[in-house]
Amino acid sequence: MIKNKIKVICVAAARPNFMKIAPLLDEFKKHKEFKPILVHTGQHYDYNMSGSFFKELNIQKPNYNLSIKAGLHGEQTGKTMIEFEKVCLKEKPQLVIVVGDVNATIACALVASKLHIKIVHIESGLRSFDKNMPEETNRILTDHISDYLFTTCEDGKKNLLKEGIDKKKIFFVGNIMIDTLLKQQKKSKKTKILKKLNIKSKEYSLLTLHRPSNVDNQKTLKTLFETFNIIQKKIKIIYPIHPRTQKRIKQFGLERHVKQMKNLIITPPLGYLDMIYLLDNSKFLMTDSGGTQEESTVLKIPCLTLRENTERPITVDVGTNIIVGTNKNKIIKETNKILLSKNKKSKIPSLWDGHAAQRIIKILQKYC
Numbered sequence: 490m491i492k493n494k495i496k497v498i499c500v501a502a503a504r505p506n507f508m509k510i511a512p513l514l515d516e517f518k519k520h521k522e523f524k525p526i527l528v529h530t531g532q533h534y535d536y537n538m539s540g541s542f543f544k545e546l547n548i549q550k551p552n553y554n555l556s557i558k559a560g561l562h563g564e565q566t567g568k569t570m571i572e573f574e575k576v577c578l579k580e581k582p583q584l585v586i587v588v589g590d591v592n593a594t595i596a597c598a599l600v601a602s603k604l605h606i607k608i609v610h611i612e613s614g615l616r617s618f619d620k621n622m623p624e625e626t627n628r629i630l631t632d633h634i635s636d637y638l639f640t641t642c643e644d645g646k647k648n649l650l651k652e653g654i655d656k657k658k659i660f661f662v663g664n665i666m667i668d669t670l671l672k673q674q675k676k677s678k679k680t681k682i683l684k685k686l687n688i689k690s691k692e693y694s695l696l697t698l699h700r701p702s703n704v705d706n707q708k709t710l711k712t713l714f715e716t717f718n719i720i721q722k723k724i725k726i727i728y729p730i731h732p733r734t735q736k737r738i739k740q741f742g743l744e745r746h747v748k749q750m751k752n753l754i755i756t757p758p759l760g761y762l763d764m765i766y767l768l769d770n771s772k773f774l775m776t777d778s779g780g781t782q783e784e785s786t787v788l789k790i791p792c793l794t795l796r797e798n799t800e801r802p803i804t805v806d807v808g809t810n811i812i813v814g815t816n817k818n819k820i821i822k823e824t825n826k827i828l829l830s831k832n833k834k835s836k837i838p839s840l841w842d843g844h845a846a847q848r849i850i851k852i853l854q855k856y857c
């Protein structure tokens with residue numbers, strides 16, 4: 490029996506976190522010198538946005554659920570800090586692991602920092618250089634107070650070094666989200682989602698849209714739906730809608746306009762397996778989310794990113810991603826190329842191979 494186990498709190502909070510935490514918890518099971526404690530801050534709380542991911546990815550029941558839910562940024566971040574501090578004071582962990590860039594990432598890292606607990610940041614070093622995105626502030630601040638910074642690509646290291654972060658803290662380990670993608674890809678083939686939606690492989694485009702910069706601005710959201718109206722006349726669009734966007738469509742009086750598009754099929758947020766199967770079988774992806782840019786690169790699906798920038802430039806440099814912003818003409822032009830099968834050549838980035846969690850734990854074993 491191992492006497493002095495290393496107590497590690499793993500933080501999960503919102504939909505894009507769950508697939509990053511799952512491989513880590515799996516890997517910890519093989520290394521008994523660690524005692525992982527799972528904290529779900531509850532930033533996302535619906536079954537569709539959270540519960541289904543725990544079920545499909547076989548993630549253990551959280552040891553703590555802080556039930557923070559939605560709120561203004563200060564409110565959500567502040568509430569998370571208050572509740573997470575109580576957990577840290579009770580559990581006295583040696584390590585806190587945070588992933589990605591959501592509000593809970595910075596909230597929990599900040600608490601750990603003040604309590605002198607070592608912080609691990611997974612998916613470190615990503616930068617969009619766009620401070621209008623709340624996630625950019627979360628990324629920069631989390632990186633600057635972290636002790637072990639695990640990057641998904643070499644660009645990440647460059648960004649961190651430029652900001653003066655000590656190179657001894659930086660480790661290039663690959664992309665942990667891809668660990669989950671590759672593990673679940675085979676299982677996803679059993680889903681009946683194509684049949685359920687009455688669509689055929691390669692005869693539709695998949696859409697995700699939820700960034701505040703796109704959906705909280707009435708003019709931008711209207712332009713985007715005008716663009717989708719043109720595209721859906723050429724190819725079906727499947728859109729698993731995000732609660733934020735659903736609210737805005739109502740608020741901006743766009744419901745009728747959206748409903749009249751016969752080939753724009755809106756579904757509730759989908760589970761992980763349905764989502765990756767839909768992506769894998771799509772003709773192309775249109776997205777403003779971060780993770781799907783990476784998943785489409787690995788699955789070799791053309792991706793049009795509906796933003797002016799990306800914090801994941803490797804998906805553009807070597808992957809299938811093209812930044813099209815929210816300009817109607819540009820989106821249509823690139824869509825037409827894809828419909829003519831004039832796809833960009835692409836490669837899978839280095840170390841996006843399904844073994845990132847193993848590398849992370851090996852490094853933690855060595856240094857802790």
Ligand code: UD1
Nearest residue numbers: 503504505532533534535538559560591592623624732733
């Ligand atoms: C958050 C993250 C973003 C990530 C996204 C993925 C931050 C700053 N943003 O944005 O980086 O890409 O998650 O989804 O942390 N809601 C529900 N049910 C839920 C969860 C949310 O109805 O289970 C509603 C909330 O009530 C709120 C809206 O969706 O009105 C937005 O949720 P919020 O957590 O504030 O941010 P996201 O836009 O999801």
